[in-house]
Amino acid sequence: MKKQKLVVVGNGMAGIRAVEELLKLAPDLYDITVFGAEPHPNYNRILLSPVLAGEMTIQDIVLNPLEWYAEHNITLHVGKTVNKIDRTARKVIADDGSEESYDRMLIATGSTPFVPPIPGRELQGVISYRDIRDTDEMIAAASEYRHAVVIGGGLLGLEAANGLRSRGMDVTVVHLMPWLMERQLDRAAADMLKASLEARGLKFLMEKQTEALLRGSGDGAGDGSAHKPGRVAALRFKDGLEIPADLVVVAAGIRPNTALAESARLYCNRGIVVNDTMQTYDPRIYAVGECVAHRGIAYGLVAPLFEQAKVCANHLANFGIARYTGSVTSTKLKVTGIDLFSCGDFMGGNDGKGGSGGTDEIVLNDPSGGVYKKLVVRNDTLVGAVLYGDTSDGAWYFQLVKDGKNIHDVREHLMFGQNHVGDVGHAGQSSAAAMADDAEVCGCNGVCKGTIVKAIKSQGLFTLEDVRKYTKASSSCGSCTGLVEQILASTVGGAYTPSDSKDKPMCGCTDHSHGLVRQVIRAQHLTQIAATMHYLEWKTPDGCAACRPALNYYLISTWPGEAKDDPQSRFINERAHANIQNDGTFSVVPRMWGGLTTPAELRVIADVAEKYKVPTVKMTGGARIDLLGIKKEDLPGVWADLGAAGMVSGHAYGKSIRTVKTCVGAEHCRFGTQRSMAMGVKLERMLFGMWSPHKVKLAVSGCPRNCAEAGIKDIGVIGVDSGYELYVAGNGGIKTEVAQFLCKVKNDEEVMEYSAAFLQIYREEGFYLERTCHYVARVGLDHVKEAVVNDPAQRKALYERLLLALKDYEDPWAQAVKQPAVRREYEVIKIKEITAEVVS
Amino acid sequence: MNNWIEVCPLTEIAPLGSRVVASSQGDIAIFRTADDQVFALHDKCPHKGGPLSQGIIHGDTVTCPLHGMKLSLKDGGAIAPDSGCARSFAVKLEAGVVWLCMS
Ligand code: SRM
Ligand SMILES: Cc1cc2nc3c(=O)[nH]c(=O)nc-3n(C[C@H](O)[C@H](O)[C@H](O)COP(=O)(O)OP(=O)(O)OC[C@H]3O[C@@H](n4cnc5c(N)ncnc54)[C@H](O)[C@@H]3O)c2cc1C
Ligand code: SF4
Ligand code: FES
Numbered sequence: 001m002k003k004q005k006l007v008v009v010g011n012g013m014a015g016i017r018a019v020e021e022l023l024k025l026a027p028d029l030y031d032i033t034v035f036g037a038e039p040h041p042n043y044n045r046i047l048l049s050p051v052l053a054g055e056m057t058i059q060d061i062v063l064n065p066l067e068w069y070a071e072h073n074i075t076l077h078v079g080k081t082v083n084k085i086d087r088t089a090r091k092v093i094a095d096d097g098s099e100e101s102y103d104r105m106l107i108a109t110g111s112t113p114f115v116p117p118i119p120g121r122e123l124q125g126v127i128s129y130r131d132i133r134d135t136d137e138m139i140a141a142a143s144e145y146r147h148a149v150v151i152g153g154g155l156l157g158l159e160a161a162n163g164l165r166s167r168g169m170d171v172t173v174v175h176l177m178p179w180l181m182e183r184q185l186d187r188a189a190a191d192m193l194k195a196s197l198e199a200r201g202l203k204f205l206m207e208k209q210t211e212a213l214l215r216g217s218g219d220g221a222g223d224g225s226a227h228k229p230g231r232v233a234a235l236r237f238k239d240g241l242e243i244p245a246d247l248v249v250v251a252a253g254i255r256p257n258t259a260l261a262e263s264a265r266l267y268c269n270r271g272i273v274v275n276d277t278m279q280t281y282d283p284r285i286y287a288v289g290e291c292v293a294h295r296g297i298a299y300g301l302v303a304p305l306f307e308q309a310k311v312c313a314n315h316l317a318n319f320g321i322a323r324y325t326g327s328v329t330s331t332k333l334k335v336t337g338i339d340l341f342s343c344g345d346f347m348g349g350n351d352g353k354g355g356s357g358g359t360d361e362i363v364l365n366d367p368s369g370g371v372y373k374k375l376v377v378r379n380d381t382l383v384g385a386v387l388y389g390d391t392s393d394g395a396w397y398f399q400l401v402k403d404g405k406n407i408h409d410v411r412e413h414l415m416f417g418q419n420h421v422g423d424v425g426h427a428g429q430s431s432a433a434a435m436a437d438d439a440e441v442c443g444c445n446g447v448c449k450g451t452i453v454k455a456i457k458s459q460g461l462f463t464l465e466d467v468r469k470y471t472k473a474s475s476s477c478g479s480c481t482g483l484v485e486q487i488l489a490s491t492v493g494g495a496y497t498p499s500d501s502k503d504k505p506m507c508g509c510t511d512h513s514h515g516l517v518r519q520v521i522r523a524q525h526l527t528q529i530a531a532t533m534h535y536l537e538w539k540t541p542d543g544c545a546a547c548r549p550a551l552n553y554y555l556i557s558t559w560p561g562e563a564k565d566d567p568q569s570r571f572i573n574e575r576a577h578a579n580i581q582n583d584g585t586f587s588v589v590p591r592m593w594g595g596l597t598t599p600a601e602l603r604v605i606a607d608v609a610e611k612y613k614v615p616t617v618k619m620t621g622g623a624r625i626d627l628l629g630i631k632k633e634d635l636p637g638v639w640a641d642l643g644a645a646g647m648v649s650g651h652a653y654g655k656s657i658r659t660v661k662t663c664v665g666a667e668h669c670r671f672g673t674q675r676s677m678a679m680g681v682k683l684e685r686m687l688f689g690m691w692s693p694h695k696v697k698l699a700v701s702g703c704p705r706n707c708a709e710a711g712i713k714d715i716g717v718i719g720v721d722s723g724y725e726l727y728v729a730g731n732g733g734i735k736t737e738v739a740q741f742l743c744k745v746k747n748d749e750e751v752m753e754y755s756a757a758f759l760q761i762y763r764e765e766g767f768y769l770e771r772t773c774h775y776v777a778r779v780g781l782d783h784v785k786e787a788v789v790n791d792p793a794q795r796k797a798l799y800e801r802l803l804l805a806l807k808d809y810e811d812p813w814a815q816a817v818k819q820p821a822v823r824r825e826y827e828v829i830k831i832k833e834i835t836a837e838v839v840s
Numbered sequence: 841m842n843n844w845i846e847v848c849p850l851t852e853i854a855p856l857g858s859r860v861v862a863s864s865q866g867d868i869a870i871f872r873t874a875d876d877q878v879f880a881l882h883d884k885c886p887h888k889g890g891p892l893s894q895g896i897i898h899g900d901t902v903t904c905p906l907h908g909m910k911l912s913l914k915d916g917g918a919i920a921p922d923s924g925c926a927r928s929f930a931v932k933l934e935a936g937v938v939w940l941c942m943s
Contacts, residue, residue, distance in 0.1 A: 582906065829848055
């Protein structure tokens, strides 16, 4: 088949991102030609600020080097501006006369800086801040001249001013409005920002209107700078004040660059108008980036442009399913050492009709501590946030804004952030900007801040997933995710968006989310992994280590008895039924129901430990004994010996029921109100063999003194005189979560029924690797109570479904001992090697 | 000269599964893909020595069980952005039997 021709006009961040996305989906569909007015390959425009500040060089910020274009057979015309589109003949014509015909076209011409009509704006030394040329000119001016004036106290203006200041210039920022960055910040935060920029040596003239830029006399008069005749020398305000200016940077806003589109009579209105598929009014022509107006909005930050690029690529590849529906943006000033974040409707009081819009503001203001936070809440959802000084929760607030999540339950401690309790593993560090480059961010993988910043800059990373892939930071236990997000945000500015938690794809093998996959498996009655992948058009032949275990769980939990468990889609621990260790050996944790054991059992454990030369025997945090360092081929033998004494192994490894911890309770304790040991054993026996989205731990205490630590378990049962209190969704691991009160019940039978019902709804609705605390945070405790507490019929049905699923569970250790086919997994193949001597 | 050594019938390795062969050069992992190709790698991940035989196999890639690094079964090379390489061995399938070449 003959390839179609795609012509891309604009070799910038949005256009090339769209090409990259297209190549991922349909690498061979088009012959691609790219025109770029700038004499450079695509570079990371947002990093011009660190280049100006002297923290990076131009070479560092190239995103797609020339070889990339060659590798993908893309014809690149740099330094050529397209100035005509002939839509009838379907070709474009560039300023050097070169022509290119197209079947489809993508316009990504970005925007042009807006320069107000101030007399003198044509003078030498008056520039805007948009590209490499401007940046080079500023760097050159800084080495020759002294006085810089930046017109415009917005994001771009302040980054320019900061850069010029760090290059030693005397910089004054002139701003028309009463406070800085008025489109991103409220006054309180802006004033703190101004104070800290002043402390770095920047000067500000607020509410000043520029009247004219004045030409130098060429005689070096004034402060001694050698002014060339055509060059700017001073700036005069409407009130008559004059200040010296050898360099004037105008950062007064940008306008979508629609000149080319308009000349081709494509419909434009504040930008090239596109629909939700990024198509213009000419169906052959698509447009993305700052030049576009989508639903009336032209965006000026890369995160939304990247979303547009993805959608556009989907349509260029003829997939035809993606829709762009607009973005909520966030802002982060990229001035090293200043932590500032805002997102959404942070001014509040704005319902578009001049009314208050029913918003409440939660404010924390500590000027001497250098911290200011404002959260804007409307109808129990967070709609905007401004943070200054401590932005560690910026990503979390942004996510809440984007998701429109109901925050009623967390309202009182919303201000204190996501991690106000129980976060461990990074020494309480919460402010990324203050961290030294050699400070460890990820304790699991030993990754320092400097390494992360370097990877973000040199590899052109924009998302948390990218950073995880390249640096391994935040890819293990995830407790440093907030910090990594902050570092990312402060390095790429508003280019950073947290991924959409609601419909984030399961993994790279699919575009579908966990929720959708679960739904489809049920609705379509899918019972096999291959069939599920086929039905949902998986992109890889047999998935990956992330999606296969999830699919396997969804199938067996949705269709118990029908879907067959697939050992090859299980993590080794669940495949081998023991826990892999760092040296490749395994550990065995014999089950001790409710933490109880007997001298006979202890004797068997001792015998096994001796017989198999177990190097380490240890009490676990789950109140039982761990035999560590057993060779895989010895496992069946170990299990046979334990099994002969009536012991099963303890699932200490699985996404499954783990332990039920108990205290001594009314059986022995002078305070005990309920027989907690017996209760715990009953629960653990009932749940034996239960697979779940993540591991499940229970505890039963005999009285509110709670010696079994029931307050941090997935299910905590606390005996009281009149029965039991049930708590759910606690977690004692990475981030301590206190369990929430579910209800009070009267007797042991009710404990079993309510616990089982809770676990079953979690098993049916939870996403893979989501613990009960995360599941309940997602769906809300009320949803759970509705089914488990308020609706007896539903509770009974859930309870019965769990018992049904557990009915046929076979002891996997006994099988490994008895069945040769299963046993093979543990056997090492011995071969007859022909040694050199034998051959010769 | 190539010394081919008989390992086992293909049926003794599960599809998308693997077996460990003990050899004078250390443990060797033999992998079987979904479409019945076989590959052999030294059973030691270049990252921290994890036993690759215990990983999850997908396509012609294995994910190490210890920290999730992905390696190509074809040549043992780590999939970018990771780097490193596990030694690979020649294997062949003849009449349903897996053969390994150690030299
Ligand atoms: C053996 C044991 C430590 C010990 O020596 O005491 C242990 C060992 C491991 N824990 Fe644990 N945890 C052990 C009790 C705990 C506890 C305490 C408890 O159960 O009361 C906790 C906190 C309680 C909780 O889970 O809420 C705990 C929180 C974790 C976490 C964090 C879970 C979370 O949701 O935050 C992980 C990581 C994970 O599962 O993803 C983890 C993971 C692990 C793994 C399985 C890591 C792995 O995937 O290989 C460790 C296996 C080590 C090995 O090589 O065998 N372990 N782990 C304990 C076994 C208990 C048992 O008898 O089954
Ligand atoms: C200094 C600076 C700092 C920034 N910081 C951030 C930040 O922290 N976070 C953030 O999200 N965003 C930031 N931005 C904005 C971000 O860079 C832009 O949103 C993004 O680059 C826009 O992408 P685009 O592809 O639409 O336009 P561009 O990247 O501008 O690409 C358009 C390209 O098209 C070329 N072109 C135009 N017309 C033609 C034509 N007729 N023929 C051929 N070529 C043509 C232009 O020369 C240009 O190279 C910053 C911008 C600047 C200048
Ligand atoms: S046993 Fe648990 S806390 Fe200890 S090192 Fe392993 S995962 Fe970490
Ligand atoms: S040992 Fe294989 S990934 Fe670490």
